[in-house]
Amino acid sequence: MSSSELQGVDVPAARPGRFRSDGTADRAMRRLLGITGTDLRSGEGAHKAFRVSVVISALRCVITYVAIPVLIPILSLAGWVAAPVGLALCAIAAVNGVVSLRRFWRADHRHRWTYTAFITVVFVILAISTVTELSRLGVI
Numbered sequence: 310m311s312s313s314e315l316q317g318v319d320v321p322a323a324r325p326g327r328f329r330s331d332g333t334a335d336r337a338m339r340r341l342l343g344i345t346g347t348d349l350r351s352g353e354g355a356h357k358a359f360r361v362s363v364v365i366s367a368l369r370c371v372i373t374y375v376a377i378p379v380l381i382p383i384l385s386l387a388g389w390v391a392a393p394v395g396l397a398l399c400a401i402a403a404v405n406g407v408v409s410l411r412r413f414w415r416a417d418h419r420h421r422w423t424y425t426a427f428i429t430v431v432f433v434i435l436a437i438s439t440v441t442e443l444s445r446l447g448v449i
Contacts, residue, residue, distance in 0.1 A: 328417050338425065339414060347417045355416050358409030359424065365405055366431060369398035373438070395442040399435045406431055 328335065328347065339345075373395045406428050413421045443449045 329419065342411050342414050344411065344414045346415075348415045350416075355409055355412035355418060355424075358405060358412050362402060362405040362409050362428075362431075365398065365402045366435075369395070369402055369438075372398060392442045392445040395438060395445075399439045399442065403432065403435050406435075 328339070373391070410425060410428050413424045418424070440449065
């Protein structure tokens with residue numbers, strides 16, 4: 310089995326300009342993400358970006374829901390520390406999520422729709438966290 314098959318990109322579909330599917334939903338998603346052609350090297354980057362995105366999201370959760378609630382009372386730090394840290398981590402996680410999503414689609418990865426569904430759930434959680442942090446700052 311070749312390395313491209315192990316990464317979810319089989320050789321026939323990976324020819325430049327050729328996609329696994331040319332269905333309406335696939336074309337719309339490629340247009341939304343600005344994907345014009347395939348790139349086999351994106352498969353490797355997609356997996357790496359996915360791992361980094363998950364680690365950043367996990368780090369954000371640990372800091373937001375474990376470290377800050379414990380440290381704030383101990384250090385007498387109000388929400389003025391927690392909210393900006395949470396917002397920064399949400400922004401980093403969102404950017405990394407978009408980068409990894411684009412790489413999955415550019416690689417024409419066979420699990421691109423599964424990852425799209427997963428990252429959509431992550432984006433919803435990040436949006437809820439962002440609204441929570443903004444309300445903590447009194448912006449909304």
